[in-house]
Amino acid sequence: MEEEEGAEAGPLAVVMDVLPPRMTPKEEGSLPYLRIKDQTPTILTKAIDALHRHKSEFFEKHGEVGTEAEKKAISLLSKLRNELQTDKPFLPLTDNCLDADIWNKYLEYHHTLLNENNKKISWFQSPWLYVECYMYRRIHEALVLSSPISYFDVFKESKERNFFESQEAIKTLCSYLQDLKKRIENLDEKQLKDEFLKLFQIVLWGNKCDLALSPNQSIPQTSSPLAVLEDLKPYILVNNLDYLWSLLISRKKMRQETFSITRVDFIMDNAGFELVTDLVMADFLLASKLATEIHFHGKSIPWFVSDTNKNDIYWLIEQLKAANTKCMSECGINWEYYLKHSWIYQDHMFWTLPHEYCTMSQVATDLYAELEKSNLILFKGDLNYRKLVGDRKWDFTVPFHQALNGFHPAPLCSIRTLKTEVQVGLAPGQGEEITDTDPQWMTTGKYGIFQFDGAL
Ligand SMILES: O=P(O)(O)OC[C@@]1(O)O[C@H](CO)[C@@H](O)[C@@H]1O
Numbered sequence: 001m002e003e004e005e006g007a008e009a010g011p012l013a014v015v016m017d018v019l020p021p022r023m024t025p026k027e028e029g030s031l032p033y034l035r036i037k038d039q040t041p042t043i044l045t046k047a048i049d050a051l052h053r054h055k056s057e058f059f060e061k062h063g064e065v066g067t068e069a070e071k072k073a074i075s076l077l078s079k080l081r082n083e084l085q086t087d088k089p090f091l092p093l094t095d096n097c098l099d100a101d102i103w104n105k106y107l108e109y110h111h112t113l114l115n116e117n118n119k120k121i122s123w124f125q126s127p128w129l130y131v132e133c134y135m136y137r138r139i140h141e142a143l144v145l146s147s148p149i150s151y152f153d154v155f156k157e158s159k160e161r162n163f164f165e166s167q168e169a170i171k172t173l174c175s176y177l178q179d180l181k182k183r184i185e186n187l188d189e190k191q192l193k194d195e196f197l198k199l200f201q202i203v204l205w206g207n208k209c210d211l212a213l214s215p216n217q218s219i220p221q222t223s224s225p226l227a228v229l230e231d232l233k234p235y236i237l238v239n240n241l242d243y244l245w246s247l248l249i250s251r252k253k254m255r256q257e258t259f260s261i262t263r264v265d266f267i268m269d270n271a272g273f274e275l276v277t278d279l280v281m282a283d284f285l286l287a288s289k290l291a292t293e294i295h296f297h298g299k300s301i302p303w304f305v306s307d308t309n310k311n312d313i314y315w316l317i318e319q320l321k322a323a324n325t326k327c328m329s330e331c332g333i334n335w336e337y338y339l340k341h342s343w344i345y346q347d348h349m350f351w352t353l354p355h356e357y358c359t360m361s362q363v364a365t366d367l368y369a370e371l372e373k374s375n376l377i378l379f380k381g382d383l384n385y386r387k388l389v390g391d392r393k394w395d396f397t398v399p400f401h402q403a404l405n406g407f408h409p410a411p412l413c414s415i416r417t418l419k420t421e422v423q424v425g426l427a428p429g430q431g432e433e434i435t436d437t438d439p440q441w442m443t444t445g446k447y448g449i450f451q452f453d454g455a456l
């Protein structure tokens with residue numbers, strides 16, 4: 001057990017005096033160790049390759065200054081890769097971005113936690129969540145310091161490739177949505193619930209597609225995403241979708257008398273196919289009147305290779321509008337309109353800090369207050385889950401509510417395929433039973449959860 005860090009958690013330290021230790025790459029052979037050792041250098045190498053490939057574009061746009069900037073960014077990223085591989089201490093950020101101060105304070109704070117046996121804040125000695133987030137922030141710093149090409153997203157091409165390679169699945173989904181919207185008014189409650197459950201499962205399995213886990217390969221959705229849902233049901237380890245349905249349908253029924261709005265927030269994860277599933281779900285929630293207001297929360301900088309930022313959404317919509325399949329272009333036109341008029345896109349810097357979510361009410365008071373206005377917050381993906389439960393070595397049976405450690409802005413649900421060894425809220429014996437038949441169950445993205453917390 002680890003002592004809670006008062007400086008970071010503030011008053012929370014009083015509520016929770018002991019917490020399980022955080023995941024860390026310290027131990028050779030552990031999953032965090034292997035991911036930092038093998039996967040992150042590959043991600044950096046691919047980022048460097050992306051800059052190389054755009055050399056002539058930088059020259060055409062900016063002349064010699066562009067070429068110099070490309071060289072500078074490459075040398076900063078190579079230096080970063082070297083720091084990582086030789087386990088050098090973390091350096092403070094030197095750019096002038098708004099969050100640099102918070103990052104540097106976080107580094108200082110981790111220094112204050114050090115004791116005799118734990119000598120430095122470095123790539124293999126620090127909490128894994130911090131190490132990974134720090135790497136993506138340093139990649140951003142390398143670009144920021146390389147003006148005039150600071151705008152360049154080193155992961156853009158991989159995100160775009162995922163979209164193109166998932167064309168068939170995207171077409172199937174768009175066509176399904178357009179057809180569903182035509183008949184939605186005539187569905188009875190049971191039929192509507194069936195569609196709700198079906199689309200949410202598509203959203204869940206869409207999270208298999210992240211690119212940080214397999215930097216060398218894109219995982220496109222080639223088969224029909226709808227046809228495989230029944231076969232995948234046994235892999236849903238926690239299924240609280242009924243709570244989500246009860247919450248939204250009861251608000252819809254009572255809305256006339258009591259509630260004026262039902263607000264659903266998506267804390268988004270990956271671009272490409274997964275993003276399409278989010279937009280399909282949002283469109284369905286509004287068309288079915290299960291929700292009246294949708295907020296999307298994206299990342300403000302390139303993050304964990306495939307995470308969605310504002311440009312990725314607008315790029316996707318342009319692609320859909322230009323598609324020569326009617327259902328896709330219709331989705332593109334509708335979603336562009338919704339983003340102008342009703343869907344709200346926000347990208348708070350907190351989402352790209354290394355902090356676990358139980359600190360949000362102190363570190364990002366404004367964002368916490370914003371989320372308190374929601375009626376249901378959907379946290380997409382593995383990284384969001386790690387931040388929700390603090391990336392700690394919890395027992396499988398610890399209740400989700402407890403692992404959230406005081407983070408309860410509104411009813412929330414994690415929708416995540418398992419890619420790291422963090423999981424709470426399982427039935428007694430459930431985790432051990434799966435380990436017997438499938439020892440890799442926590443890391444392959446084969447299993448998923450819909451895990452809800454909140455009052456109904
Ligand atoms: O959040 P996502 O996109 O579902 O997954 C992100 C991820 O692949 O990146 C990290 C790689 O080590 C892990 O947190 C996780 O496995």
Ligand SMILES: [Mn+2]
Nearest residue numbers: 210269270304
């Ligand atoms: Mn992601």
